[in-house]
Amino acid sequence: MPSEFELIDRHFARPTPGAVLGPGDDCALLQPTPGMQLAATTDMLVAGVHFLPETDPERLGWKTLAVNLSDLAAMGAQARWVLLAGAFPEDDEDWIAAFAKGFFALAQLHGVDVVGGDTTRGPLNLCVTALGELPPGQAITRSGARAEDDLWVSGTPGLASLGLAHAQHKTQLADDLATTCLEALRRPQPRLALGRSLRRVASAAIDVSDGLLGDIGHLLERSKVGAEIRMDHLPPLPQGADPELARACQLGGGDDYELAFTAPASQRPTLAAVAAVLKLPLWRIGRITPAPGLRLLDEQGQELPLPAKGFDHFHAA
Ligand SMILES: Nc1ncnc2c1ncn2[C@@H]1O[C@H](COP(=O)(O)OP(=O)(O)O)[C@@H](O)[C@H]1O
Ligand SMILES: Cc1ncc(C[n+]2csc(CCOP(=O)(O)OP(=O)(O)O)c2C)c(N)n1
Numbered sequence: 001m002p003s004e005f006e007l008i009d010r011h012f013a014r015p016t017p018g019a020v021l022g023p024g025d026d027c028a029l030l031q032p033t034p035g036m037q038l039a040a041t042t043d044m045l046v047a048g049v050h051f052l053p054e055t056d057p058e059r060l061g062w063k064t065l066a067v068n069l070s071d072l073a074a075m076g077a078q079a080r081w082v083l084l085a086g087a088f089p090e091d092d093e094d095w096i097a098a099f100a101k102g103f104f105a106l107a108q109l110h111g112v113d114v115v116g117g118d119t120t121r122g123p124l125n126l127c128v129t130a131l132g133e134l135p136p137g138q139a140i141t142r143s144g145a146r147a148e149d150d151l152w153v154s155g156t157p158g159l160a161s162l163g164l165a166h167a168q169h170k171t172q173l174a175d176d177l178a179t180t181c182l183e184a185l186r187r188p189q190p191r192l193a194l195g196r197s198l199r200r201v202a203s204a205a206i207d208v209s210d211g212l213l214g215d216i217g218h219l220l221e222r223s224k225v226g227a228e229i230r231m232d233h234l235p236p237l238p239q240g241a242d243p244e245l246a247r248a249c250q251l252g253g254g255d256d257y258e259l260a261f262t263a264p265a266s267q268r269p270t271l272a273a274v275a276a277v278l279k280l281p282l283w284r285i286g287r288i289t290p291a292p293g294l295r296l297l298d299e300q301g302q303e304l305p306l307p308a309k310g311f312d313h314f315h316a317a
């Protein structure tokens with residue numbers, strides 16, 4: 001096994017054209033674009049908690065970065081720099097090489113520089129700090145939703161957790177659907193372009209990591225408002241899956257990394273154009289209410305029972 005410093009040099013220290021100084025010194029040196037604000041976020045992935053220990057390392061590398069870039073996307077930030085702190089099991093340089101391959105593939109796709117980190121031996125644990133830029137005043141926070149705003153979600157929430165249920169043998173999906181759902185679980189697409197398009201369009205946004213209703217609940221709480229969600233406005237459930245499980249995954253499954261956001265009704269034409277340009281479906285699933293709380297309605301406007309809350313590390317679902 002190579003030394004710690006050989007590992008860093010071989011796998012993690014790559015050119016950083018967007019930094020003053022990248023990996024190799026005690027700190028990286030970064031020069032933000034003059035006049036821009038920095039957006040900073042960190043998320044950790046722990047084997048057995050955030051991913052199955054046998055997950056393919058290349059996909060895990062991608063996902064480790066994706067879940068962090070997703071938080072930048074939710075604020076409308078342009079991703080610029082990341083630091084990667086990892087505890088890796090010893091004696092498997094091939095594993096580390098594959099992990100780095102997946103991580104850097106996504107970094108390159110979004111023009112993000114890996115400017116530093118930390119590499120230790122230990123139980124597999126991955127922590128990224130991501131930094132992005134925003135024009136001052138244009139960040140999309142969780143707290144800006146207003147009564148009568150529309151409530152939107154991107155993409156197809158629920159596929160990732162359906163994939164997890166399949167991987168854990170809790171359900172058996174047909175081959176094509178299993179491939180789609182496992183891809184959603186292992187290779188989420190951080191919605192950075194969508195987030196940037198939502199600047200000055202959305203009133204509030206959050207990325208859906210813990211489950212659609214749970215994360216919308218966080219946004220509502222921060223905005224001190226409520227919402228009604230129309231079940232018949234949600235994206236169609238995937239064909240061939242157990243409909244009850246598919247619905248539970250859609251509403252509460254987590255691991256989606258789509259964006260949920262609110263916007264005044266006047267933004268509907270803009271959002272239709274954004275969806276067309278990005279080739280990403282945007283679903284208008286409900287509206288914000290002045291009264292707090294989340295209500296789920298059927299097509300007749302009748303209230304339906306709310307399923308279990310979103311993912312919480314310290315409470316069983
Ligand atoms: N240990 C901590 N110290 C300070 N702030 C924290 C800590 N853990 C989480 N937070 C903050 O609490 C908020 C909610 O965290 P989290 O649910 O992990 O958000 P996200 O889904 O965006 O990752 C975030 O603003 C995060 O920065
Ligand atoms: C092995 C395994 N078990 C359970 C899950 C489901 N899961 C784990 S963490 C999580 C929520 C997201 O993680 P968190 O640390 O809350 O991310 P954050 O909200 O901070 O971005 C979900 C849905 C999973 N992906 N893999």
Ligand SMILES: [Mg+2]
Pocket residue numbers: 042043
């Ligand atoms: Mg977090």
